[in-house]
Amino acid sequence: MTDMTQTAPPRGQSFEHDLEKSDRTVAAFERTKRGPLGTIQHGLHGNPTLVPVIVLGLSIAAFGLIAGGKFFSAFNLTLIMQQVSIIGILAAAQSLIILTAGIDLSVAAIMVLMSVIAGNLAVYMGVPAPVALLVAFAGGTGAGLMNGFLVTKVKLPPFITTLGTWSIFYALNLWLSGAQSIRSQDIDKAAPLLKFFGNTIAIGNARVTYGSILMIVVFLALWFLLNKTAWGRHVYAVGDDKEAAELAGIRTDRTLLSVYGLAGLVCAIAAWASIGRVGSISPQAYYEANLHSITAVVIGGISLFGGRGSILGALFGALIVGVFQSGLRLADVDVLWQVFAIGWLIIIAVAIDQWIRKVSA
């Protein structure tokens, strides 16, 4: 406390002198009593990943009961991981952009374009596979930086920017590939390294692909960057309130540019993983994956308004989608109801986000 009253004459206006006698605890961080709902709201505010974790746990338990051992086997659970690994990695890239209050409709287009580039170079042009992959990584980063440049320097809204680049990257991809897939046997012969992430580790009935492990490694690395480095704090600050972040001394445009560049690199990593997952390189694959990545992020509790949520939420979001699809399939429910259920999950997730954001002192 600034308590100089014992030694110095009281400061201030006469009407304020009685302040010296007043209760001194007003500016303290008081703990007010909250109802049970308020406690939950505050708890979720502090731990936004709690919702997707609980939903994931409940849905695994529920489908375990409904579909029984077929669902709740090591084989099926690791299969789900494998099935969501590509969308998961794209969701990691998407999370970075959404944390800055942006949206990226081009993630899957960047991924497919980079897989085509790596495939063309390594399979048809005799470039060593590691070099082809490095070119793809650089290309993905460049594609992301192009989005970032349009958003920060040309000041276009991220939605419009990436709607445009989605088409541009997709067209380039059709042009470079001649709309033809690169066959699995050709990749095996010329550049088996491209299919590295298709390898599996078998533990009992569990089949863990390298791609599944890669997904988890990507999430952990990004989680570290976002939570343990100054750069990560700046990403949150920029997404929260860009103007305030600028005044507080953050180079906001530089931060945004780095986010878009990194997201592009992550998409290129997803490209490598996707070759292993699919086996071949198809220019028409993953056309809807942009939207699926957004679904995973939103279900994972990351706010579309930016600055809130943990990137690990997107991992859980992707897994929730995988669990629903697998569980409903094994319970012999028509595919249309899977789509129906995912739709509700999105709406409920956003509604919960809105509610958490209303938290007050």
Add this chain to the structure above:
Amino acid sequence: MKRDPILTARGLVKRYGRVTALDNCDFDLYPGEILAVIGDNGAGKSSLIKAISGAVQADEGEIRLEGRPVSFRSPLEAQDAGISTVYQTLALSPALSIVDNMFVGRELRKPGPLGTWLRMLDKPAMRAFAREKLNDLGLMTIQDIDQAVETLSGGQRQGVAVARAAAFGSKVIIMDEPTAALGVKESRQVLNLILDLKAKGLPIILISHNMPHVFEVADRVHVHRLGKRLCTIDPKKHTMSDAVAYMTGAKQPDDVNEAA
């Protein structure tokens, strides 16, 4: 005794489209003083301090810090040069914690390879420093310094913003209406804090509409009118109604440089 000003501005012009927010404005701040800047709403007070603190760039004019010409392209550059600002909007990130907000742009990294290679933040050190600063400034007793700023009351947020500006050894502190959102008691704490900072020898620019506050703490009063400095007055030689009359144009000052 004629001292040299620590911070001066000459002929600042800032236009927003057809609005001229600063119209050939001069400004002087002397070492160790509290300079109040008063003026009607829209007179250009915030524009003046934004130009000085790098938040906007003046179209014309010159700013000198300790005699050297400076031109800040961003608030970060002004901070690095030693000018800390509490903006009227506070410039806090609501979802980030108190600690993260205090250290934004000046984070501490862990010693050794964790800091150099992995660029890992030294959160314990940051927490300890933030807690110490908030306590030093007498603004609040902290229970949870990892609490998100948006869960704090208006006065507490103000306290965090002021503590951030005061914590990092700056040469000049600027506060744009720091008590506007506060109650009687919280205002008093901020004013005491300003007096404490002055006692440490720091010059302070205080923008305020509250005449009793201005006349209590200010050494000189810069009256801002229609985008420029109308006059500087000595609060001991003028009444509050004089000041209000000058800033609203009801009365013209006899000596524009009385307190220069």
